[in-house]
Amino acid sequence: MGCQTLGVGSLRSQTEYWMLKHKTTCRVTYGDTDKMGYVYHANYFRWFEIGRSEMFRHLGIPYSSIESRGFFLPLSEVHCKFNAPSTYDDTLLIETHLDPRIKAGMKFDYRIFTEDGKKLLASGYTKHACVDRDSRLVRPPKFLMDIILKNADAD
Amino acid sequence: MGCQTLGVGSLRSQTEYWMLKHKTTCRVTYGDTDKMGYVYHANYFRWFEIGRSEMFRHLGIPYSSIESRGFFLPLSEVHCKFNAPSTYDDTLLIETHLDPRIKAGMKFDYRIFTEDGKKLLASGYTKHACVDRDSRLVRPPKFLMDIILKNADAD
Amino acid sequence: MGCQTLGVGSLRSQTEYWMLKHKTTCRVTYGDTDKMGYVYHANYFRWFEIGRSEMFRHLGIPYSSIESRGFFLPLSEVHCKFNAPSTYDDTLLIETHLDPRIKAGMKFDYRIFTEDGKKLLASGYTKHACVDRDSRLVRPPKFLMDIILKNADAD
């Protein structure tokens, strides 16, 4: 299965703030499909997870290292719009954006394209709370914010 | 695993139309959880599927029978908000609402509660296109609309 | 989704020991299928989990209560043979057998039938180690063995 990191960039959005951007690819397995012949919708959220997970890794802070420091990012809200179906053995391009203007939680936006980036298949977002080991809501920790803001400025 | 149908009702919404309502239950399996100890978020969409699937069955038109007549309801958009976590062996109450004012597609709303119905765990919706065997967008067929409208009025 | 417990029995095997037997049912969801139109094979192991989980519950020791007492039953080996395919909306009969002659670990055997019990769809087994909170191999605890042996004799 071909899942590889294509690099992290940041793009200036029209509303004048920096947005971290990351691209990775993933291949659709047989188990991802359903009897209609296409990918079962819930699996797109597993790809969104791969998108943000690989973004964290590329920033030098794998999500496992955030957890080992005692911080967790449980999901509070998810959304996805499906534009066109994907099917078995398709290679998908997962584009993940992180809005660095973080207050209480974090929001990631995702777009899933055909491998060549030309056709949008799905788009959505996930919102995450930040909690400590005792499940208390906390602000994202400084070590996390520092890396995010540094990379948002780096372009 | 305890998944049983609790009956179909319809409730008058504040905006003065009828809403079909259906309740069913489901039990969280070990495989539904993740290393945080709670249910992995994408699995809520599998429960939403169970909710609308059991509503169709209770209306006398199992989704499989809709497909065998040549109509399909692929998802065009999904959304979920997570209020409180659920964990292994919890019995969940899945409440499914169908807005009978159907034009091109269908929209289902869902609420997932603790078994006693007292605590809201998650809420969301799914939007569906209606297509024929050739994947062409069509209006929901008359046999489907007739049953939905009849049940929406039945209260 | 219809998943209900049909009761626990015990049957005398030909090799002269008692075998705990339990039956439950489950319905195939759309997400369980793959593009071939049938259930994706890995999902049978989720039903095996439901089978042994409901057996534990019916014995009065839900698996969650075993864990809360500090014992865990991780899988050491699994096997499944597929005789005939199952598809969307099928109601399946899950028959779970537990061999009460337990030494170090536990072994469950499963058979999955059509709802009427007439056609065997799949059969397999799962083997489990027993470990404590520190992941050390231990013998299954006395409270668990007592209940299993009592029910194995009860026929």
Next chain:
Amino acid sequence: MGCQTLGVGSLRSQTEYWMLKHKTTCRVTYGDTDKMGYVYHANYFRWFEIGRSEMFRHLGIPYSSIESRGFFLPLSEVHCKFNAPSTYDDTLLIETHLDPRIKAGMKFDYRIFTEDGKKLLASGYTKHACVDRDSRLVRPPKFLMDIILKNADAD
């Protein structure tokens, strides 16, 4: 997620026949884990699928192309032994072997290692029937056998 093909080789087994061998890697996602903190066992079969799927691709006959020529390889039997657990964000090495002495069906053997190949985590096999579009049992087609035998000899 890092899933990449490491190449196809063939190794002479002790019983004097050639065995096709292929290696690929995959990374464990959060959704793959369960509340015990490790990978839920059924997911190993999804990795076995990735293993044989990437082997087919590397041989120049992606499984999708076998299907489009009218041949299907449904699973008839699966087995897995678990030696050591894997957890979130682990990179796994999937080693797939195909026994080229094919009569009616095909058998793949798999071994899953830590990324460095030093620690065996799980091993198992999958057996597949070969069927045509009408679900009739057939022999694996000549175009498939030719490629397999050519590569088995190629070492």
